[in-house]
Amino acid sequence: MRRLNSSLLAQLDNVRVPKYPRDRLQTGMVHIGVGAFHRAHQATCTEQVLNEGDLRWGTIGASLRTSTVRDALAPQDYLYTVCARDQDGFEMQIPGGLVNMLTDATSVIAAIVDPKVRVVTVTITEKGYREANRTASAAGILVSALARRMETRAPLSILSCDNLTGNGQILGESVLALCDAPGLASWVRDQVAFPNSMVDRITPRATAADGEWLTAVTGYTDASPVVCETYSEWVIEDDFRADRPEWEAGGATLVGDVAPYERAKLRLLNLSHSLLAYLGLLKGCQTIHEAVDDALLRAFALQTLDGEVMRHLEAPAGMDVNAYIDSVLRRFANDAVPYRTAQVASDGSHKLPQRIFPTLKAAWAKGGAAPCLELTLCAWLQTLKASAQDGASIAYDDPGAEPVRELLRTHDDPEALVQAVARDTALWPEFPEAALLRMGKTFARLTQVGIDAALAPLLTR
Numbered sequence: 001m002r003r004l005n006s007s008l009l010a011q012l013d014n015v016r017v018p019k020y021p022r023d024r025l026q027t028g029m030v031h032i033g034v035g036a037f038h039r040a041h042q043a044t045c046t047e048q049v050l051n052e053g054d055l056r057w058g059t060i061g062a063s064l065r066t067s068t069v070r071d072a073l074a075p076q077d078y079l080y081t082v083c084a085r086d087q088d089g090f091e092m093q094i095p096g097g098l099v100n101m102l103t104d105a106t107s108v109i110a111a112i113v114d115p116k117v118r119v120v121t122v123t124i125t126e127k128g129y130r131e132a133n134r135t136a137s138a139a140g141i142l143v144s145a146l147a148r149r150m151e152t153r154a155p156l157s158i159l160s161c162d163n164l165t166g167n168g169q170i171l172g173e174s175v176l177a178l179c180d181a182p183g184l185a186s187w188v189r190d191q192v193a194f195p196n197s198m199v200d201r202i203t204p205r206a207t208a209a210d211g212e213w214l215t216a217v218t219g220y221t222d223a224s225p226v227v228c229e230t231y232s233e234w235v236i237e238d239d240f241r242a243d244r245p246e247w248e249a250g251g252a253t254l255v256g257d258v259a260p261y262e263r264a265k266l267r268l269l270n271l272s273h274s275l276l277a278y279l280g281l282l283k284g285c286q287t288i289h290e291a292v293d294d295a296l297l298r299a300f301a302l303q304t305l306d307g308e309v310m311r312h313l314e315a316p317a318g319m320d321v322n323a324y325i326d327s328v329l330r331r332f333a334n335d336a337v338p339y340r341t342a343q344v345a346s347d348g349s350h351k352l353p354q355r356i357f358p359t360l361k362a363a364w365a366k367g368g369a370a371p372c373l374e375l376t377l378c379a380w381l382q383t384l385k386a387s388a389q390d391g392a393s394i395a396y397d398d399p400g401a402e403p404v405r406e407l408l409r410t411h412d413d414p415e416a417l418v419q420a421v422a423r424d425t426a427l428w429p430e431f432p433e434a435a436l437l438r439m440g441k442t443f444a445r446l447t448q449v450g451i452d453a454a455l456a457p458l459l460t461r
């Protein structure tokens with residue numbers, strides 16, 4: 001069986017391949033965190049820029065945690081297949097913009113110091129923003145690179161592409177907090193931009209079955225294919241210090257203020273994704289499409305969005321929120337791209353503060369309750385309880401939730417548990433007492449009667 005590499009490109013007819021000579025690419029970007037999402041999203045947008053003839057934007061990829069992707073892609077000349085699938089069919093593309101991959105901090109720093117690089121893009125997941133390790137975190141590596149880059153006086157833009165409100169701003173603040181070399185902080189403030197961006201494309205981890213499917217359809221093997229939906233959206237704050245790829249060619253929107261787009265996406269799409277993941281896990285759903293096909297869960301998700309989230313959301317001008325919600329639920333139902341509930345559930349301790357807390361706090365501040373969102377947080381607790389007490393039935397990764405798991409092992413009383421999470425962990429900052437009392441009762445009920453009976457009384461239609 002042939003394996004994907006440069007020599008294969010000319011022989012493929014059902015896969016879109018680079019329209020430009022890859023050996024003429026110049027390196028203009030470094031990307032930190034070459035996971036599936038980067039390759040499905042930013043890389044395909046950049047590919048359009050390259051296809052239109054601007055060859056200044058080849059990308060050096062950095063994978064600092066593991067060399068798995070590099071080891072898979074190096075023998076393939078850094079080529080990989082992006083398989084976009086939905087109910088109507090599929091389209092496949094091999095982007096060619098990745099020119100090299102580095103896995104050690106020293107080489108990554110050297111790549112970022114090179115003045116030919118004008119843009120660094122970053123996907124380090126929500127938890128990557130909490131690490132301020134001087135040598136190993138993304139912020140630490142950026143600071144080391146910027147300290148040397150300052151000598152070249154070459155400005156730089158560092159574009160964050162993770163699901164966080166104010167992602168660029170947070171990254172900029174983490175970098176500035178570590179800038180202790182003389183003059184560095186003020187140089188960074190003047191010469192380095194940290195634009196925010198809203199990113200959207202559903203991209204679950206590819207499985208062995210996806211690899212086999214790809215081989216059956218194309219006749220070649222790819223050791224690291226990417227599977228995603230056909231939909232893709234990227235809204236970028238137009239605040240760059242140096243030049244940048246004309247991502248508009250690939251469908252990106254450049255705006256003055258990304259915040260309304262980020263808020264809408266996190267509080268509607270990501271929130272309902274998490275909701276379906278936790279409630280779905282409690283009902284035994286393995287995938288998000290199974291969860292959204294469950295009539296009760298779907299009604300509950302809709303009611304949460306319509307009844308609780310929308311009223312506190314300042315949506316982007318001109319956005320039809322109802323149409324957006326419909327399209328989100330349709331995208332979740334896409335069974336051609338199965339997304340495991342356990343994958344969406346993972347790292348909830350880092351994701352939920354972005355997705356649920358702002359709406360909850362807005363509701364509470366007005367003296368109200370948000371019963372569906374409060375139940376969703378209790379469902380999160382219940383999945384952690386199952387994983388803490390009986391790992392076999394519900395298992396997913398969330399090291400940040402370990403303090404909650406610890407409490408769940410020692411507290412039998414649900415109401416006391418809710419109080420303890422608020423008091424003894426840093427996970428629920430400033431939750432008002434009245435809300436905690438309500439959530440204690442909700443969690444107790446959920447524990448006693450199960451998810452269907454707990455959510456049914458909340459459904460008003």
Ligand code: CS2
Pocket residue numbers: 163199200201202203269270273274343344345351
């Ligand atoms: C998901 C996101 O895994 C998750 O937490 O909610 O990765 C989601 O698929 C993307 O944000 C969609 O753009």
